[in-house]
Amino acid sequence: MTATIKASQGAPFSRILAVGGERGSRVVDNAEMCTIIESSDEWIQQRTGIVERRWASDDQTPLSMTVNASRKAIERSGVDPAQIDAVLISTVSHMQQFPSLSVSVASELGLQNPAATDLSAACAGFCYALGLADSMIRTGSAKHVLVAGVEVLSRQTDFTDRGTAFLFGDGAGAVVVGPSQTPGIGPVVWGSETDTADIIWTEDWNEALESGTKPVIHMEGNKVFKWATTFIAEKTAEALDLAGLKPEDLDVFIPHQANNRITDSMLRRMKLPESVVVSRDIQQMGNSSAASIPIAMEALLEAGDARSGDTALVIGFGAGLVYAGQVVVLP
Numbered sequence: 001m002t003a004t005i006k007a008s009q010g011a012p013f014s015r016i017l018a019v020g021g022e023r024g025s026r027v028v029d030n031a032e033m034c035t036i037i038e039s040s041d042e043w044i045q046q047r048t049g050i051v052e053r054r055w056a057s058d059d060q061t062p063l064s065m066t067v068n069a070s071r072k073a074i075e076r077s078g079v080d081p082a083q084i085d086a087v088l089i090s091t092v093s094h095m096q097q098f099p100s101l102s103v104s105v106a107s108e109l110g111l112q113n114p115a116a117t118d119l120s121a122a123c124a125g126f127c128y129a130l131g132l133a134d135s136m137i138r139t140g141s142a143k144h145v146l147v148a149g150v151e152v153l154s155r156q157t158d159f160t161d162r163g164t165a166f167l168f169g170d171g172a173g174a175v176v177v178g179p180s181q182t183p184g185i186g187p188v189v190w191g192s193e194t195d196t197a198d199i200i201w202t203e204d205w206n207e208a209l210e211s212g213t214k215p216v217i218h219m220e221g222n223k224v225f226k227w228a229t230t231f232i233a234e235k236t237a238e239a240l241d242l243a244g245l246k247p248e249d250l251d252v253f254i255p256h257q258a259n260n261r262i263t264d265s266m267l268r269r270m271k272l273p274e275s276v277v278v279s280r281d282i283q284q285m286g287n288s289s290a291a292s293i294p295i296a297m298e299a300l301l302e303a304g305d306a307r308s309g310d311t312a313l314v315i316g317f318g319a320g321l322v323y324a325g326q327v328v329v330l331p
């Protein structure tokens with residue numbers, strides 16, 4: 001006899017209930033950066049848009065920043081922490097194999113036995129985790145999911161490499177995702193590219209330890225740039241299409257904050273109308289990888305440039321190569 005398994009069923013839809021962020025507290029402007037590498041404020045601004053970046057101070061860690069960002073998001077959501085039954089954190093900056101950062105964050109926040117696991121999807125990680133949270137809520141494996149992205153890439157940067165040293169910033173961004181009667185998170189467009197592992201990479205820990213160093217970021221900037229402005233621009237348009245929307249239906253565009261010129265190129269390719277509010281948070285933050293989208297989302301809402309209920313397109317892309325994006329209703 002074949003027994004029938006009882007399957008779980010969740011809410012009809014999910015949505016982001018609130019967002020919170022914490023930036024590295026040390027401001028490093030381009031003038032200071034040019035005391036570290038041979039470059040100029042003009043070159044950095046013209047090639048990337050970055051005016052200054054935020055680095056974690058000595059007392060800021062991936063754990064402390066994620067806890068602070070998550071606390072803000074949970075308080076703003078009005079959800080009782082005891083009701084958060086899953087934690088998904090995307091990071092490549094948690095330098096401990098186990099316990100996972102998600103378990104440590106859940107413990108610091110006093111959450112009650114949530115499912116907790118980390119994801120590694122570099123700069124696409126927040127959108128990967130958001131896609132998973134949406135599926136978990138709609139299939140009934142969780143009701144309220146804490147999703148966060150955190151990076152402290154300043155501690156994994158090769159400051160002798162002037163092709164990467166000026167790019168990165170440190171921070172954490174978190175959202176609470178919960179059930180909804182109306183769609184608040186559109187279908188995720190996600191994937192990975194094969195044969196591109198050597199475009200953005202770090203050394204293997206074992207190899208680095210043998211040579212007495214620690215793994216640092218290496219990147220072929222030109223190749224990333226080309227990939228982002230062609231293939232990723234197409235995938236971004238696909239996320240909009242899958243949500244059943246047209247460019248003119250969009251209020252806000254929050255691409256991963258990698259480079260303002262990549263953002264400009266995406267805007268042109270997707271023919272987004274000028275009325276769409278576009279995040280340029282990279283100017284003050286640098287590229288904070290998995291944290292960049294929720295941090296940029298919080299900034300737009302706090303500045304009043306975007307409003308709760310606005311329809312926003314988010315897309316993350318980076319090392320792997322991997323990408324993920326979807327349309328969301330802003331909290």
Ligand SMILES: CC(C)(COP(=O)(O)OP(=O)(O)OC[C@H]1O[C@@H](n2cnc3c(N)ncnc32)[C@H](O)[C@@H]1OP(=O)(O)O)[C@@H](O)C(=O)NCCC(=O)NCCS
Pocket residue numbers: 037038039040043044047048123162163164166219220221222224225258259287317318319
């Ligand atoms: C990194 C990036 C800004 C470099 O810009 P680029 O226009 O591709 O620069 P190139 O590497 O082609 O170098 C162009 C010139 O600038 C010089 N240069 C490189 N870094 C420099 C720096 N920091 N300051 C001044 N000059 C620099 C190079 O030596 C080269 O000089 P040359 O023409 O005399 O040989 C750009 O490739 C980029 O942003 N790529 C995407 C990276 C990204 O988003 N990564 C994260 C994805 S998650």
